[in-house]
Amino acid sequence: MSARKPAASRLSDIVASELETRILEGSLKPGDRLPAERELAVELGVSRPSLRAALQALAAKGLLITRHGGGTFVTDFMEAPFVDPWQQMLKDHPDIHGDMLEFRHMLESQAAQLAAERATEADLERIGACHAAVEQAFDSNDLETCIAMDVAFHQAIAEASHNVLIGHLSSSLHKVLQGHVQGNLEYLNARPELWNQLKVQHRAIWDAIRERRTETASLASRHHIEFVRRTTLETQRDEERRSRASRRLGAV
Template sequence: MNRIQPSAIRLVDSVVTELENQILDGALRPGDRIPSERKLAEDFGISRQSIREAIQKLVAKGMLVTRHGGGTTVTDRLDAPFVDPWYDLVKDHPMLPRDVLEFREMLDGQAVQLAAERATDLDIERLNQAFTRLDTAFGTNDLDECIEADVAFHQTIAEASHNVLIGHLTSSLLRVIHDHVSNNLKHLQSTPKEWARLRKQHRTIWMAIKDKKPTQANIAVKAHSEFVREILVNSALDESRRLSALRRVNSNAP
């Protein structure tokens, strides 16, 4: 067996570290296909054999998945060990909507403040694209696109905070947050005045980050959270009244 020289080992480890950092920073996302061995070898200036060994290490760690004929991708199960059992446990808990909102108030508040302080020019460009997509979606009747764009906007902010834990914790909880956003938007879409308020709130958050105003960004998120809290209360009241009316109808049925 040929022994790998220490310098070769260091080269392999440097590739592993760089690809791990790209995954942690969100440059490579779950499901993304990584560049070919040839392209990576050119980028790093090392042999394809070293690239192959680095990829094998990341596959062994569970960060990459290699499929026959499908190339190598970032695993879309990075967050599964945390999310799946936790989500299955709490998804039907009656306090989940409130608890998710409280968690988002803490997480989003810190994320926007840090994003306003730390966002690079590239982050600002990505945020502009995410906001443009969101604002365009809110001008249509495509609820599914509104939900996806809303979640993506907040995730982009989390990544622009340049805090690895915030970025990945937000990503890990996307399933819960997606359902939370979905329920809120379904309730709001039928009330144009409130829909317009929500649309304006997102613009205010985005402009505060773009203008590098952390305090204003935090205030804007708090106002957004208070508005969503109000919507949750009203939605719960509407549902309670609907069920009450339904019980009366059923009780009078022959």
């Protein structure tokens, strides 16, 4: 007896699940445009009607959005509910910044440890490429590129942990802290001895992950975030001193 082919509705569920998995694991990221319908249908081995039904189901969940004449894109549905309120909270209550860094301390040390244990060869190649880009950006003193490459490096490690929650929380947390990351890098860039320490710390994390030294990777990550915490406090104090001095000049 020949095997019965799955019904079209069942096939669309399978396709929707496959695409949803890619979104969860970070293969498809917020803002990514899906391939053209014909190309994606061939890749997945399904008919275009089944693919359309799957895309409609994911759009109904808020994971995809189709722009007329512009294609289908992954939304930030997985991140926005966390990022939007916490960015405002951080702005209104700067005293919770330490709590954010404490959470980042836990998250990134665990991510580094798991990445050292679980990273595939493809993961290691990606982390290595990100680390090379970080070093090049830091040597160029291009702060905008430094910020982007620094975030990409840590995100590659988070995704190499092969824990979808760590991957998505890491991405969300970096968006929440973006302004503070920029301020801290500006502070460190003006102090070469501290700037060089950042490079050494990134290298230590990468080396430990590449060599599969799980505990060392975790310790290197914790050391890095503790350094970030201390220098962030110095950045805040520096900004407060500048503001105080500016107010005094204005009062003269």
